[in-house]
Structure formats: C-alpha cells, structure tokens
Amino acid sequence: MKQKSLVLGILFLVGAPLFAAGRVMPNLEIQVEPGIKVPVEVRLAQRRGFTLNYKTIAVGQSDQRGRVFFPSQKLKNARWLVLTFIWHPPGLAERVLVYEIGTRKGEKSPRGRLLRTDKQKSGYVLGTGLPQGDCNNLFSIEEQGNSADKTWRIRLKPARSYSDCQELGDPIDRYADIGKRNINKGNLNLYKFDDDVRMGKQFFQQLEATPENPPLRDPYINEYIETMVQRIGKNSDMPDLDYTVTVIDADVLNAFAVPGGYVFVYRGLLEDVETEAELAGVLAHEIAHVTGRHGTEGVTSAIGKVTLGMIAGQVVAEQAKDQEALVQQVVAGLIGAGTQFWIVGGTRTREAEADKLGAQYAARAGYDPRGIATLFDRWSKKKGKPQTRIDTLFSDHPSDGERVAAVTRDVAYFIPVTDDMVTSSKAFHAMKRRLKQLPPSQAQGQAAGNALFSTFQRVNQEIIGREIGLHFEQQQ
Secondary structure (H helix, E strand, O other), rough: OOOHHHHHHHHHHHHHHHHHHHEEEEEEEEEEOOOOOOEEEEEEEEOOOOOOOOOEEOOOOOOOOOOEEEOOEEEEOOOEEEEEEEEEEOOOOOOEEEEEEEEEEEEEEEEEEEEEEEEEEEEEOOOOOOOEOOHHHHHEEEEEEOEEEEEEEEOOOOOHHHOOOOOOOOHHHHHHHHOOOOOOOOOOOOOOOHHHHHHHHHHHHHHHOOOOEEEEOOOHHHOOOOHHHEEEEEHOOOOOOEEEEEEEOOOOOOOOEOOOEEEEEEHHHHHHOOOHHHHHHHHHHHHHHHHOOHHHHHHHHHHHHHEEEHEEEEOOOOHOHHHHHHHHHHHHHHHHHHOOOOOOOOHHHHHHHHHHHHHHHHHHHOOOOHHHHHHHHHHOOOOOOOOHHHHHOOOOOOHHHHHHHHHHHHHHOOOOOOOOOOOHHHHHHHHHHHHHHHOOEOOOOHHHHHHHHHHHHHHHHHHHHHHHHHHHHHHH
C-alpha cells in the first residue's frame, strides 16, 4: 500500500508542471478601422464554459491609429475570451459591442498550450443587459506567427448604428430592411388588411361629414402636407399604399391616422411645429399606426374585452332585444368605466411602437429623425399651461418625457443619422407664411378641442361597436 501511494505521489509531482503550465493566450493585436473618431476602450476578460462569470484580465484604449495591444499571457480555465468595445460618438449615446472568442487547445509552446480560436460570436449591449443580436460581420480575426510569437489580429469595423449588425435581436430594429420586413408578425389581429381599408374609409366618411371637423380649403397647404405624407409613406413598411390626407381647420395640436391610410392633420399642429423635422416626425408616427395595423389590433383587443363583459353581464343579455343592442350597451359600459377602445392605436405599447417606426420612416425619407423628440420635449415644458391637444385625453399614452427618451435612444442606437438630413426647408417656411395669411381657424379654443374629441369618440365607438357585432354574427 505504501509503495502504491509513493508511485501516485511521484506521478502527481511529475504531472504538476504540465497542469501548472495551463493555457497560453497569444498576443492580441486589435485594430479599430477608420470611422470612429473617438478613443475606444477595450476590456479583455475570460469566462469558463457555460458560466456567465467574467474575470477581467486587462483594459486598454485605442491610440491615434486605432490600435490596442494585449501581450501574451497564461490563463487558467479560459473557455472564452471576451472583448468589450466601448466608445461614445459625439452627440450620441455610448456604444458597447461584445466580441466573444471560443478557444480550444492548440500547439505546444515552452510556456504551455497555445489557445486556438474555435467559435466567435458578437452582439450589442443596451443598458446593462446581455449582448443581443449578431454583430459578427463587424469583426474579423486572423491567427499569425509561430509558437514563439503567436498573434491574433482582430479588426473592428466602425458601426454607425447597431443596425449595421448582420442580424438584430428584434426585427423592428432592422432599419435596412424597411419595406421588406414583416413588422406585424406574431401580433394578434383577427382582420385582413382589406378590413383596415374598409374601417378606415368608414371613419373618414363619418368624420368628414361632421361640422366640428371643417377641412382647410387651401390648395398650397394641402398639397404641401400631401406631398410630405406620400414621401414618408413610400419610405415605410407599406411603400405601395396610397394615403388620403385631410387638413382640419381647427386650433388643435394633434394629428391622427385610421386604418387603411387615412391621415388627419390639424391646423393648430402646423402652426405649432418649429421645424420640418418636427412635422415629419408627427406624420411618420401616424403612418406607423397604419403600417403597424394598430387600429384593427385595437378592435381585436376590444372583441376579447367585450366578450368577457358579455359573459359577466348575462342579465343585460336577457333584457336586450337583439345582439347588436347588447354589444353597443357593453361597449358603452366598458368605455364609461374607463376602458379605452381606439381605432387609432391608443395603448402605451402601440404608441411606443409608432414612435420607434416613425423615427425610422422619417429618417428613411431624408428627415432628421430626432424631430419628434424635439417636439415632445417642447410640449413637455408647456405642462400646466392651457392646451387643446386631443392626445392629452388619452390617459394611457406614454408621457412626453418618456417618449423623448425612447426616441433619442432609438435614434442613437439604430438609425444612422447623416449631415444631409432635412431639418427645415424653403417649402416649410413658405407653408408657415401661408398659414399666417389665412383667416383664423374655424374651430378655436379648449371648447372646440373638446367638441372635436367628442365627435371623434362617437364615431370611434360606433365603428368599433358595429365591427364587434359583425364578429359575433359571423361566429354563430
């Protein structure tokens, strides 16, 4: 027994140097290609196989040539080497890219086994979350040199935005795929797009016939807004859709769109915007409600809520003469209790999506996508002052401050902003001068705004009630 223990002891002592030698990381020579004009901080870390515990090895910063160098060193249990690239472009949010290099045993060297590259993966980081998407196309790696001077040469292409990544984590962030992506995939909607057009036309015809919504009959103003809407629409996810645009001669700070491509713009908004980029941002936001099919998504949601209301109110069902009357009663009751059914979007989630898509569409059409954020920022500073904005009555909309932050973040991370994007134009200033030459708005003041909203709400309720009734009839 003693002899056997002695042998094991000798074997352990002999083997100790082999284990102690561990793995050897080659030299890392990192080159940030031209395009990023600010220093890039690079953090080198390692992690074991399936754990997410990172151990920082070294931190470096790119020199004037964009170069960072980490010398070869011994590592223990290094299954993955992790490079984190951090930089802050002027005027934009901090960018973070993570590049992970899977390793395996390579050739022997006097210092131990050299690591060889196995797998690579990369992604972008938003906030404090884990890497998202697939940014491998921004990186390349080569192994050069012999065992005495092994070097990995890694190159990073500068990313104007995270939309430069080969595959983004969320399809809605794929700016380059506008017009080819399916932004409505996976969203619950019982209707086809033909139904969007049908409902939108009904809403348009009913609202157009009301005296509370007088159209602005000025050819120049109408042509200017029509041209902007069509331009943005052709740079949206429904580039072939033809939009119907109505400018309403009312002193109201708002615009809205209904399914199928019907866009309404109030004169008060045209008088309030200070740049063409602000106006483009609002129009693009409304177009996004159309392309996102938020109206019929809202009707679909209403059907589910009304169904539950009908189940809970069987006493009402016995008293109702017919199903249509029952549906109208339930819809009116739910709305009276504070449930909001809107054929123009109406929920925080849909408004946030329209903000995101709208910024993309405005940029794609050549306008500065930060325009709508500028507008929301100005509006947020007017709180407490008399306003006639209809959307203040939509209590479940995100606050202006939340929307400024969200749009600013999306633009910084996913939309490549260029110096030639339009902020204002001669046509915009001509439109503003024309507005001042016209007689005052036909509908003015808070009372007019409330009357407009009441009409809007009535038409909205009628159409949604009718659609829900048709749905139940078809289910019988």
